[in-house]
Ligand SMILES: Nc1nc2c(c(=O)[nH]1)N[C@H]1C(S)=C(S)[C@@H](COP(=O)(O)OP(=O)(O)OC[C@H]3O[C@@H](n4cnc5c(=O)[nH]c(N)nc54)[C@H](O)[C@@H]3O)O[C@H]1N2
């Protein structure tokens with residue numbers, strides 16, 4: 001048995017690991033107490049990865065669908081050759097833009113995946129590259145393009161004095177606190193006197209630790225944030241000097257929020273008006289804070305407006321670093337880029353690029369609108385898609401509106417799914433490519449640098465980096481390819497040359513050797529060329545390390561100066577419309593999104609010790625259960641305008657009465673619905689992609705979805 005350092009690739013947190021290896025198998029995986037950032041932290045998913053890698057259901061070779069619909073094994077090389085030939089035929093007939101790519105959440109498991117996916121789509125010459133970015137928190141990037149972005153980092157994770165979380169639960173999701181040890185990090189911030197404010201209809205794990213928890217009605221985020229802005233302006237708590245030098249539109253914003261008075265907003269959101277005022281005063285009372293909205297508000301159908309208002313609040317409070325401030329995280333495996341105290345030139349926000357002809361959607365600052373892809377495949381738009389290469393995601397399990405997604409997958413001429421398991425999408429694919437993953441491949445923490453540059457609320461607080469060699473052999477007798485290798489080999493088979501870049505500002509795309517195939521290590525090294533900390537330096541510290549390097553300070557602005565726009569016309573118009581309307585749930589309950597620790601979206605569902613239950617409960621407030629005559633563990637139907645699913649009710653005092661809280665990613669194909677006690681329930685079945693959607697990103701209403709909950713009675717095989 002040997003003991004090794006490595007890091008976890010199962011979620012973005014990237015925990016430092018100590019791995020005991022015996023005969024090429026991980027027999028024990030645990031945290032590294034000596035690691036300066038993680039300090040021993042891991043979660044159940046990471047610790048159980050030896051078992052997941054050895055899971056008998058894990059795919060050990062690739063598959064091809066036979067004409068009779070069943071699968072047969074195929075060598076990975078042959079599969080790639082056939083896929084290349086079929087893509088070429090599709091391109092010849094329908095054009096290259098008929099080939100779409102979708103890179104899901106497992107883009108992050110290897111720093112090489114995203115660059116090779118992007119390089120392949122670019123070499124192919126198709127603009128149809130999609131990601132979950134536009135069904136997750138797309139409002140952030142789009143709002144940034146409308147509001148303006150600062151050419152230096154925000155205060156963010158650098159010793160904030162106030163943290164404001166809106167529908168985000170970092171203690172479970174590792175989103176909204178710096179990657180590392182979220183519990184310890186929060187304790188230290190609170191000990192240092194930071195204030196935590198949480199806006200969430202559920203008393204989430206993090207809300208339980210908050211100084212102020214606004215347990216508002218879902219759907220009232222816009223009104224609440226507008227009221228906070230009104231208070232910050234009216235009470236003169238905003239950073240006057242900063243706004244005078246760097247922003248415009250204060251007058252129009254002041255007017256637009258004028259109808260959001262505390263009393264009426266508190267009444268409509270059913271919160272304590274004093275708590276709302278207090279929260280706004282805390283936010284405006286410091287220049288060192290950060291604000292992070294999670295999936296909840298972004299899935300409300302108004303995500304762009306919510307994120308825009310939050311950016312306004314952030315800028316009003318002056319939470320940006322100024323000239324002379326030290327940049328705590330200037331990038332490790334990323335190119336050095338100067339930080340300047342100025343607003344960046346504005347880029348396009350939404351509806352640019354190809355005219356898709358679906359719900360007036362186009363490309364966005366957060367990427368192509370994934371919610372429109374089923375419509376494009378079903379030829380309901382202007383740009384028909386005939387082939388889809390899906391890597392590290394699970395469209396059938398995760399895209400809103402499963403029924404429509406399934407129709408779309410069926411309509412494709414070619415669906416390729418790169419997945420270690422027979423996921424719902426793999427089951428309906430033409431080819432399933434089995435990848436070599438995690439501890440079986442070398443890796444760098446470069447993705448964490450990329451996420452840190454992505455903006456406030458993401459990434460690391462300290463300049464931490466780690467490299468790990470491959471520790472494990474792939475399963476005996478298997479035929480697996482890494483994701484980057486798949487795109488490399490496919491490009492070679494199609495006669496395309498690839499250039500790859502790590503997706504970080506300042507790191508240019510560089511051509512890959514298409515003659516002599518590079519090793520994964522050579523690819524990872526190429527992606528780190530020109531990084532602030534050399535990969536060779538990082539490799540010297542097997543257990544990972546903090547690499548502070550020379551301090552970097554924010555410089556003065558230079559050249560043409562731009563101004564943050566506090567009153568982008570679209571946003572102000574939407575805000576005024578909200579003041580007039582408000583939201584009216586059409587059904588008895590409001591279905592909220594949530595995450596759980598032992599799964600990652602649709603990954604590992606049913607594979608890990610589920611702490612007594614394998615399925616995703618239909619969580620309800622005990623008072624609501626009593627009213628519905630439900631007992632713990634009883635079966636219910638959850639019914640929306642779009643569909644119905646069966647599930648199992650559990651009481652949760654932390655919920656606001658009138659809400660239902662369920663994780664997505666559970667359940668599988670409709671023919672497996674009867675197995676909801678084992679596989680769980682698929683909430684994407686309840687969501688429609690074309691009834692209510694954010695008109696900028698195309699993201700449909702995916703949280704705060706009106707549903708009814710009824711006790712399940714006579715028809716066990718027919719939900720609803
Ligand atoms: N363990 C684990 N970690 C994960 C994942 C996982 O599946 N498991 N998934 C990963 C992914 S892909 C993502 S995007 C992140 C997500 O990270 P988060 O956004 O932090 O995830 P959630 O736990 O879903 O938190 C959403 C919260 O929003 C609340 N909410 C729902 N609707 C509304 C609303 O309209 N307004 C407000 N104010 N709140 C609302 C819910 O009650 C819930 O507490 O997590 C990532 N990390």
Ligand SMILES: Nc1nc2c(c(=O)[nH]1)N[C@H]1C(S)=C(S)[C@@H](COP(=O)(O)OP(=O)(O)OC[C@H]3O[C@@H](n4cnc5c(=O)[nH]c(N)nc54)[C@H](O)[C@@H]3O)O[C@H]1N2
Nearest residue numbers: 104105106109132136392393394398423437593601602664
């Ligand atoms: N109803 C509802 N729908 C949602 C959400 C919600 O909260 N509610 N959340 C949305 C969000 S935030 C997101 S990010 C999307 C996620 O959308 P997707 O990324 O499409 O979905 P995942 O479930 O994360 O799919 C991950 C897939 O990768 C596979 N996988 C696991 N490890 C590896 C690996 O190392 N390599 C490769 N190649 N594959 C691997 C898994 O088996 C699984 O099939 O879903 C969105 N959909």
Ligand code: SF4
Nearest residue numbers: 008011014015043046
């Ligand atoms: S939080 Fe869990 S899954 Fe995520 S990196 Fe750490 S051990 Fe892995």
Ligand SMILES: [Mo]
Nearest residue numbers: 105132136137
């Ligand atoms: Mo996500």
